[in-house]
Amino acid sequence: MVNTRVRGGGLLLRVLLASAVGISVGSGLLVWTRTEIVSLHYRLTRLTDLEAKLRRDVEMLRVEAAALAAPRRIEAKARALGLRYPDAGQVIRLPRFQVAAGAPE
Amino acid sequence: MRERRVAHKRRSAALQRRRLGILAGFCMLGFTALGLRAVQLQALDAEWLSARAHAQRQATVRLGPLRGEIRDRHGTLLAGSATVSSVAASPRRMVDGQRTAAALARALSLPQGALRKRLDSRRSFVWVKRWVSPEEAERVQELGLAGVSLHPERKRFYPNRGMAAPYLGFAGRDGEGLTGLELAFDIALRGASTSLPLLRNAHGQTLIHWEGDTHARSGARIVLALDARLQHFAENALADAIQRTRAKHATLIALDPWSGDVLALVQRPTFDPNRFWREDPRNFRTRAFVDSFEPGSTLKPFGIALALEAGAVKAGDRFDCEGGIWPVRNRIIHDFKPHEVLTVRDIVRLSSNIGAAKVADRLGSERLVSGLQRLGFGAITGSGFPGEAPGILKPLRKSQAVERANLAFGQGIAVTAVQLAAAGAMIANGGRRVWPRLVLRLEGPAGSLEWPSGLGERVLSQATADEIKKMLHSVVANGTGKAAALPHHSAAGKTGTAQKVVNGRYSMDRYVASFIGFAPVQHPRLVVVVVLDEPRAAHTGGVVAAPVFREVTSFALEQLRLAEGGAI
Numbered sequence: 001m002v003n004t005r006v007r008g009g010g011l012l013l014r015v016l017l018a019s020a021v022g023i024s025v026g027s028g029l030l031v032w033t034r035t036e037i038v039s040l041h042y043r044l045t046r047l048t049d050l051e052a053k054l055r056r057d058v059e060m061l062r063v064e065a066a067a068l069a070a071p072r073r074i075e076a077k078a079r080a081l082g083l084r085y086p087d088a089g090q091v092i093r094l095p096r097f098q099v100a101a102g103a104p105e
Numbered sequence: 106m107r108e109r110r111v112a113h114k115r116r117s118a119a120l121q122r123r124r125l126g127i128l129a130g131f132c133m134l135g136f137t138a139l140g141l142r143a144v145q146l147q148a149l150d151a152e153w154l155s156a157r158a159h160a161q162r163q164a165t166v167r168l169g170p171l172r173g174e175i176r177d178r179h180g181t182l183l184a185g186s187a188t189v190s191s192v193a194a195s196p197r198r199m200v201d202g203q204r205t206a207a208a209l210a211r212a213l214s215l216p217q218g219a220l221r222k223r224l225d226s227r228r229s230f231v232w233v234k235r236w237v238s239p240e241e242a243e244r245v246q247e248l249g250l251a252g253v254s255l256h257p258e259r260k261r262f263y264p265n266r267g268m269a270a271p272y273l274g275f276a277g278r279d280g281e282g283l284t285g286l287e288l289a290f291d292i293a294l295r296g297a298s299t300s301l302p303l304l305r306n307a308h309g310q311t312l313i314h315w316e317g318d319t320h321a322r323s324g325a326r327i328v329l330a331l332d333a334r335l336q337h338f339a340e341n342a343l344a345d346a347i348q349r350t351r352a353k354h355a356t357l358i359a360l361d362p363w364s365g366d367v368l369a370l371v372q373r374p375t376f377d378p379n380r381f382w383r384e385d386p387r388n389f390r391t392r393a394f395v396d397s398f399e400p401g402s403t404l405k406p407f408g409i410a411l412a413l414e415a416g417a418v419k420a421g422d423r424f425d426c427e428g429g430i431w432p433v434r435n436r437i438i439h440d441f442k443p444h445e446v447l448t449v450r451d452i453v454r455l456s457s458n459i460g461a462a463k464v465a466d467r468l469g470s471e472r473l474v475s476g477l478q479r480l481g482f483g484a485i486t487g488s489g490f491p492g493e494a495p496g497i498l499k500p501l502r503k504s505q506a507v508e509r510a511n512l513a514f515g516q517g518i519a520v521t522a523v524q525l526a527a528a529g530a531m532i533a534n535g536g537r538r539v540w541p542r543l544v545l546r547l548e549g550p551a552g553s554l555e556w557p558s559g560l561g562e563r564v565l566s567q568a569t570a571d572e573i574k575k576m577l578h579s580v581v582a583n584g585t586g587k588a589a590a591l592p593h594h595s596a597a598g599k600t601g602t603a604q605k606v607v608n609g610r611y612s613m614d615r616y617v618a619s620f621i622g623f624a625p626v627q628h629p630r631l632v633v634v635v636v637l638d639e640p641r642a643a644h645t646g647g648v649v650a651a652p653v654f655r656e657v658t659s660f661a662l663e664q665l666r667l668a669e670g671g672a673i
Contacts, residue, residue: 013126020133027140034147059171059187060239066182066264071337091664 170296171259172280173324175273175287178366178545181333184273184287184378185262186280186323190242190255191235196224198252205250209233212244235278236260261287267375269336271391275378283381284389286329286543289491293547296324325549330366330542335359335661339369342656343635347373350640350649352618356522357653358393359661360632362530362623365542365559367488367523368631369657393526394493397519398636401603402585403621403646404515405461406453406573407528408468411476413449414569417467420449420576424463431459436507438462441602453576454584456600458514465513470501473512479564480528481538482520488541496520515603516611526634529621532573533597533629536565578626581651589622589651591659597629598622598654600646605639615639620650624658631661 067073078084146154175184192213199205206224210217213234223231235258237245242255261276274285282291343355359369372392376384390396412418429443440457452460465473477483483498497519501508511517523541530539538561547554565573577597580586585600601619604611619636623629635650635657643649 013129016133017129020129020136023140024136027143031143031147034151056188059185060189062182063185063187063262063264066185067262069181070265070268071333072265072268075337075341085660086664 170280170298171323172261172276173294173296173549174326175294176326176328177331177333177336178329179332179334180328182264183269183329183331183333184276185264186259187262188257189236189260190239191258192233192237192242192245193254193256194224194231194233195229195252195254196226196231197229199224200251205253208248208250209245209253212248213237213241261378263378265333265337266377266379268333268340269331269370270375270378271372271389272331272370272393273378274389274391275381285391285491286327289489290327290544290547293549294324294327325547327547328545330361330364330368330545331370332368332665335657335665336369336371338660339371339657340373340375342653342660343371343373346635346637346649346653350618350637350642352637352640352649354392354638355653356392356396356634356636357657358522358526358634359657360526360530360539360541362533362539362629362632363558363560365527365530365539366545367541367543368661391490391492392636393522393634394488394490395521397494397496397521398617398619398638399516399518399603399606400520400525400619401515401601401617401646402456402458402461403525403599403601403619403634404518404520405456405513406532406577406599407477407480407482408461408465408473408513409449409453409576410532410565410569410573411473411480412464412468413572414565415468415472415476417469417472418449418464420572422449423447424449424452424460426452426457426459426463429459431462433462433510434507436510438510450576450579453573453599454579456580456585458510461513462510465509466506470503470505470509473509474498474501477512477518480531481524482518482528486521486523486527486541488523488543490523490541490543493523494521496524515601522634522636525619525621526632529623529634530632531564532570532577533623533632534560534570535567536563536570538562538564574626577622581622585645585647586620586622586651588647589620589654589658591624591655591662593659594624594662595626596622596624596655596658597626598651600651602645602647616644618644618646618649620646620654622651622654622658624662631658633658 171188172184172186174182174186176182192209194205194209196202202224203221206221207217209215209224210220215234220233223233233253234241245253245255259280261280263270263273263275270285272285274287274289275283276287276294277283280295282288282294287294339357339359343357346352347355355371355373357369357371358367360366361368370391370393372388374385374388376388381389409418413420423446426440426444426447428445429440431438438459440459442455444451444455444457444460447455447457447460449460449464451457452464468476477498483496485493485495499517501512508517527539527541531537540559540561542556542559544556546556574597577599578595580600581589581596581598586598589596589598599621601617601621603617603619604613605615605617606612607615617636617638618640619634621632621634623632633654635653637649640649
């Protein structure tokens with residue numbers, strides 16, 4: 001009689017423990033998944049930030065490049081180097097090079 | 106005894122098992138509760154909690170759209186936009202206003218006193234400095250001051266500074282076009298605003314967090330007909346002319362007579378649109394479109410063209426120019442130099458006022474005025490430029506002989522430089538109307554919209570246009586416009602020197618000197634109008650304006666290879 005009770009109690013205990021372990025593992029898995037999602041979201045956000053920053057840099061660089069290539073600036077630099085506009089007639093247009101048929105261009 | 110001991114042991118073991126069972130049960134319940142709570146937090150209430158957290162740390166700002174670029178016909182960037190930071194403060198949320206003001210003043214190179222005064226208020230939002238450099242933004246970020254935040258904003262940049270500034274105009278701090286082409290094409294350039302999420306920390310400071318594609322709603326790109334190389338050269342030429350002549354201001358417009366393309370539009374003095382708030386607002390006006398002036402003799406070829414077209418005169422007809430003095434009713438008309446009998450050709454070549462007035466007499470008031478209207482005077486050109494002035498061209502009665510005579514040599518009429526250029530293009534292309542074309546195309550995400558050519562219907566016959574071209578060629582070859590002659594190409598043009606009206610009377614010492622010309626004569630590629638207001642050193646169009654035409658046209662024809670049929 002006693003043995004049956006003990007055996008019955010042990011089974012219940014094992015079932016309960018197994019359930020607890022199952023629930024814990026399941027919950028752990030769920031929590032890990034969620035944590036991983038959050039962590040990936042942070043990474044994604046950082047990358048999006050970086051992308052946006054790079055875009056902004058491109059915007060600024062485009063403007064800076066245009067400012068550096070401004071005719072006024074180029075002319076000032078050229079004049080500082082002793083260059084000047086060519087006189088009338090000094091600009092000679094070369095004839096376009098004729099590529100022979102079949103020759104690589 | 107032994108039995109009692111065994112029974113006691115059994116009871117103890119059973120008690121221990123029961124206790125273990127209870128403990129395990131509690132543990133299990135605890136784990137189960139924890140697990141269920143985790144499931145509740147991570148799965149069931151996850152969205153709600155996430156939204157709550159999001160709301161606590163996130164703010165949204167409305168970010169103006171990235172304004173579309175403006176480029177010249179070869180792709181040179183004339184106006185572009187970028188996203189920059191602005192520093193704002195919430196004085197209410199500041200912990201120590203004095204310390205914050207001192208730190209910000211150091212980081213942003215601002216006067217500390219003025220900044221402290223601004224931050225002393227109890228307002229919830231104050232701009233500290235807008236459009237700061239990336240370095241300044243970084244310094245502010247590192248300070249980590251409570252109640253101070255960085256906000257993303259759009260900024261318009263004009264990399265060529267003053268080049269074509271009155272023509273391009275500028276966009277305000279909030280990204281709206283305020284003048285010039287920026288205003289004319291504001292809707293296309295502007296795009297649509299976008300909402301940008303920002304992160305807030307525990308102190309309520311806003312941390313920049315650029316999420317999402319902020320480019321998605323940028324405005325369309327505008328490709329102008331303008332040629333930046335010609336524009337730059339013409340700017341230099343006009344700046345030199347201003348220095349030489351000490352004129353109050355000067356305007357130059359260059360058109361392609363076959364398409365109406367505005368290849369250059371220069372104005373001096375100009376301004377830097379990157380810092381428009383510090384510039385003289387009088388320079389914002391695009392004078393070529395909005396300022397009317399009496400054209401003087403540059404109008405003569407058009408009156409004579411109308412007389413030829415109507416058959417009222419022939420090119421070889423001779424007119425007595427009265428030795429330079431001709432009384433008409435209560436007024437005496439003078440020629441700058443006295444002439445006796447001149448042909449119509451010579452009237453244009455030598456710019457005789459009396460000769461032009463006599464030709465206009467033959468044509469008659471009504472035909473003269475209606476003809477000038479047909480040539481585009483007294484009405485806007487249809488360019489679409491904002492605030493374009495129609496000029497002044499009043500109807501004349503047959504009996505108004507003095508007014509008719511005045512009109513023949515460009516008095517009592519007001520024109521804009523762009524009207525004059527469009528009319529000149531009409532002569533240059535053989536008699537077809539020209540609408541100034543400002544823009545070649547709009548390029549948006551949905552595709553490209555090409556602007557139609559500005560070449561319109563025939564207004565003058567080819568024969569009349571050719572005859573006027575010959576006359577204008579003689580003006581440059583051996584008339585009043587010799588200073589416009591080009592070293593390697595033929596040129597045609599007309600000088601103009603108009604007295605300005607001051608307090609209702611023609612001034613004797615204030616003039617508008619002008620020149621309208623085109624080249625090469627056989628197949629014109631460029632029409633240029635030069636206007637100098639109140640030149641001091643010399644005041645005639647032939648002396649002060651014609652050399653500018655020569656310089657700019659020579660550059661365009663020879664160095665940009667326009668004369669050889671090169672694409673500008």
